[in-house]
Amino acid sequence: MTSVKSLLAKPWIWSFIGALLVWLATIAFTGGYGAGGMVTAALSLAVFTVIVGVGQMFVITLGPGNVDLSLPANIGLASAVAMKVMDGNDSMIAVGLLAALACGAAIGAANYLLIWALRIPPIIATLSASFIIQSIDISYGRGLQIKPPPGFADFANWQILGIPVLAILTVLFTIGAAVALQRMIYGRSVLAIGQNIRAAWLAGVSVGRIRFLTYTL
Numbered sequence: 001m002t003s004v005k006s007l008l009a010k011p012w013i014w015s016f017i018g019a020l021l022v023w024l025a026t027i028a029f030t031g032g033y034g035a036g037g038m039v040t041a042a043l044s045l046a047v048f049t050v051i052v053g054v055g056q057m058f059v060i061t062l063g064p065g066n067v068d069l070s071l072p073a074n075i076g077l078a079s080a081v082a083m084k085v086m087d088g089n090d091s092m093i094a095v096g097l098l099a100a101l102a103c104g105a106a107i108g109a110a111n112y113l114l115i116w117a118l119r120i121p122p123i124i125a126t127l128s129a130s131f132i133i134q135s136i137d138i139s140y141g142r143g144l145q146i147k148p149p150p151g152f153a154d155f156a157n158w159q160i161l162g163i164p165v166l167a168i169l170t171v172l173f174t175i176g177a178a179v180a181l182q183r184m185i186y187g188r189s190v191l192a193i194g195q196n197i198r199a200a201w202l203a204g205v206s207v208g209r210i211r212f213l214t215y216t217l
Contacts, residue, residue, distance in 0.1 A: 036162055043167040048075075050170050054177045058214050059122075061181070063194040068215065069126040070111055073133035078103045080141035083148065090151040105216050107133060112215035116208070190214060 007013055019042075027035050052071055059068050078100040086096035107129070114125040148156075158165040181187035189210045192200040201207050 040159065040162055040164060044164045047164070047166045047170045050174060054174060055217060058177075058181070058190060058217060061190050061194045062211055062214055063197060066122050066194075066211075067126065068108070068111060069123060070107060070130040070133055073130040073137060074104055074107045077107070077133055077137040077140065080137055080144055083144065083146045084140075086146070086149050086152065088147050088149055090149045093149055093152050108216040109212065112212045115215075116212075186210065186213070 023035075023038060023042075026038060052075070056068060056071065059066050081103045082096040082100035085099045086092045111122075111126050111129050114120070114129060115122050118125065147153075156166060160168070179187075181190065189200065189205045192203065192205055193207055193210060197207060
């Protein structure tokens with residue numbers, strides 16, 4: 001009983017309970033039709049939200065005022081870059097993914113340089129950057145009608161016992177992120193900066209470098 005009360009006291013558990021109730025209500029409404037398909041679809045869509053949420057969590061953990069509002073625009077541009085580089089060829093999948101990661105990292109680094117150089121709040125810097133990135137994305141991806149490589153599409157749709165492989169990999173990714181935040185020097189530094197940036201600096205934490213790495217991440 002104590003463990004149940006302890007679990008219910010955690011705020012995040014209610015989002016899972018809410019999702020379960022919605023799923024049960026939908027099953028009741030449809031008479032059980034498509035129950036498994038709904039779970040599979042939800043897991044497939046949740047992958048992208050979780051990955052973005054983890055990245056945003058690291059930025060927000062840096063302390064009050066830290067946030068990255070350029071993420072949606074960043075994702076759009078990185079996706080266009082990946083698809084253009086892959087050009088529908090399986091042999092270019094790795095190169096396309098590396099190009100997308102490089103694009104995203106460059107935007108993240110540029111965001112922090114804006115914050116550092118102009119001394120403006122992150123919410124303003126990243127929101128302003130998002131408009132610029134969106135404009136580049138619209139110009140670069142105008143009329144883009146490239147299908148993903150067959151091998152890439154097959155991997156994205158690969159399932160094990162009805163569970164998308166991407167969802168399984170995302171669970172491993174979140175575990176890795178938790179370990180990095182709680183056990184690694186980098187994660188401890190992020191937490192220290194978020195709790196008290198001056199105390200972290202006095203303790204020898206390279207505040208500027210850690211913040212730069214976090215926005216780039």
